[in-house]
Amino acid sequence: MDMKVAKKLGLKERYSLMTRDLAWDTTYQPMDKVFPQTTYEGIKIHDWDKWEDPFRLTMDAYWKYQSEKERKLYAILDGFNQNNGHLSVTDARYINVLKLFLGSTPPLELMAARGFSMMGRQMNGAGPRVACQMQAVDEYRHFQTQIHSISNYNKYYNGMDEFAHQQSRMWYLSDGKSFFDDAITAGPFEFMVAIGFAFEYVLTNILFVPFISGAAYNGDMAAMTVGFSAQSDEARHMTLGLECIKFMLEQDPDNLPIVQRWIDKWTWRGTRKLASVGMMMDYMLPKRIMSFKEAWEMYVEENGGALFKDLARYGITIPKCFSQTIEEKEHVSHQSWIGFYMKPQATPFHTWIPTPDEMDWLSEKYPNTFDKYYRPVLEFFDAQEKAGNRFDNKTAPMNCQVCVSTMKFNEPGDPMEMCFRESIYKGEKFHTCSDHCKEIFDNEPEKYSQTFISSHQVLQGNCEPDGTDVNAPDFKPGQNMLDYWKLDKRALGDFNGSEDQKNFAAWREQATKN
Amino acid sequence: MAIDLRTVSITPLRQTFGHLARRMGADKPASRYIEATMDLQPVENYHYRPTWEPQYDIFDTTRTAIKMKDWYALKDPRQYYYGAWTLARGRMQEVAEGDFDLVDELGLAAAYPAEGKAQALKTFLPLRHVAWASNLNKAYVSSYGYGIAISQATCYASMDQLGVAQYVTRLGIAFDDLDALATAKKDWLEGAEWQELRRYVEDLMVEKDWFEVLVAQDFALEGLLYPLIYERYNEKLNAAYSPVFSMLTRFQREWFGETTKWLDAVIKATGADNADNKAKLAEWIKKWRDRAVVALKPVAALAFGAEADAIMAELVQNLNARAAKAGIAL
Amino acid sequence: MSNAFIAFQKNDESRCIVEAILEDNPGAMVDDQPSMVKIDVPNRLVIKRETVEEKMGRSFDLQELQLHLITISGNLDETDDEFTLSWNS
């Protein structure tokens, strides 16, 4: 009789037997010493057993499916590399999106891996702990497959060779670094809202889905495979983030205001990070399937909206920043691209002025803003470049103390006016880029006064190439930034005239003549 | 335009990433393991200090007494990056699946002699909780360890132990369904044979030095437990009854054989870095080995009766020999 | 009413899954994109194991969805027979 019982178990019971039934409350050491981090943020959990497991994969099933995915992925990568697949992309400008995307993403995936390992150690419910551990190991997969896919591109194109060195040093990577540093230094529940919910549920869709679909459209089978294959894990991660939010809200009504503040904060921080994704979609993909604005509407406004409506039953309201992000969707991609265009000597990827066709596409996709505000700027730069006067802004940028973006966003309601806010903390002045960043600062000034702002650090002599003698009498800070960043000179400047452009053309020529 | 890109032969501008060329001392192609591992963890310019432990940076070398000139000397000789690890485990799970199916199909568990079965389940099944603790303690090492070489290997090992806990659970189900698991849990929580072992793994859950946790959990405890149960005890059961338990714990045996290579390489590289490390490792190994012997004695007695002491003494000799081979004189 | 959605990489297996979804979810909308296909259903999207098995002509474990998934939206509930995404609104 007994023998039949286990076989009759449904997926849920069986999974529970394979996870939380393994756990026990420790007695030789007190539970609050074994799990010391889950109370100090003020979140109240009364019954960890009420946690609903999302995606119930036991390790045997996990290994079975993941190994099948990996086998396929590496077969495609190998084939792509052996066949000079890099020459099949639409045009060499496309490579720059890889420099930016695959150069900046692996370090973030790595932080997700380490952060979720910490959650997989610290959460004192067995259900969430296992789900976090599984996400951690998935995130190892992501940064590694991404590195493996750029590895081949790096052999032929400039600007990807120092991504590991640059992750903690480059000015424009500092916003992503601060996002993850902020989350990982917060308590475990805030981390889950920041990464599990805001990043995975609200943002990875737009980060990966339309963009990777765009990579496929531009002939990059390697990036497509790696991107979509990672995204299949993200589906699991999203459910974990959402489950964690629901769990906190169901456990105690006192959790609501804390969770709401985190949702507000992290939705905004995530939105700021998306500005550069917008520019990748609108400016850097030679062939485009949809504009950033359209993707934003589909994945953030509609999908995020559905989510917030769903959470309304717990008392959650739509994040305060939502209306501003909707206003900004018509601006941020242009502001970002122009911002990067103006600094050709400070990034390892090339920038360029869109072709007339491409500008027309932008006019069509952004009827309210492109012709009015951004086309004139781009056409002016274009004329300057043709006159031999390519724009090059050498002044150090000013950064937001919270999101660490360079100040380039407009005052709400006034696209012509740059937005600045300031706060005073312990007698010192701190600048932020928006009302929302200012609010985040004012909530936790002791944390955000620590932000590593490279333009400030440069002046203090903290951004010098290794081995620099900062006490030498003739030492002047910030004279050797290219060395500090290890920026290859061939990777700098406008796309027009670059080594990438010439090589790609020559190699393609070789193929057609054969 | 039909173009054949395969025929294009072009000279690469470079063979590998800058950080790897500097590490290898030459611009030459690097393996996927090297690409996926070396020098990737941030080491500088952190924005904020952890609110949960403000005395440390996010990644901090002072979380252990061990000092390394190069934390990436703790390489994995198996060269496991995620893809290699998951493919290896995918193969092992396929074999395990076949074994469980076969036992089920042929009714081998039901046919197992009753007296042997009861005693074996009493010994094996509480080990699902030991594996669960191992999963947690390895997760600690992976979370707070320094550098991706050690953090990834321990992350995989931690997931492996979750797998082990689940395979032991399936073993219980295969033989005696849910009641056996409930009994085993009760034994784990209250049975006299298991309390020293439970104390051992719970004490490790509050130990702060991650390297010491690694030594205590992986080297000392598992270095004795795995040979004791998954090798010796299985051999005893094979001889007395049939190899069914051996079949259904094949994963654990293979895992231990393979993981030992990694762990011994890590211990060896750590000791080789400096004399203080060597001394520290010797101190930890002795301390935790002696505790592990105390913790495992009642379990050994359960499995081997009167022969238990002799077997434990032999396994301790083997563990000492592993340490010696890794350059650690005890 | 909000849409629940799911997206798959395009391949032969996911083609069968999509067919099954269309059969079981009146009102499903298909969005065909380069190398991916996305299906939106107002409020509730269900994938039934039986229907997928019929389309594939073999037995199918709903956890195999892992192999082809790109993204989902909605609260997930997973049993041996059904994979459901839904919004409470």
Ligand SMILES: [Fe+2]
């Ligand atoms: Fe990821």
Ligand SMILES: [Fe+2]
């Ligand atoms: Fe993720």
Ligand SMILES: [Zn+2]
């Ligand atoms: Zn800001």
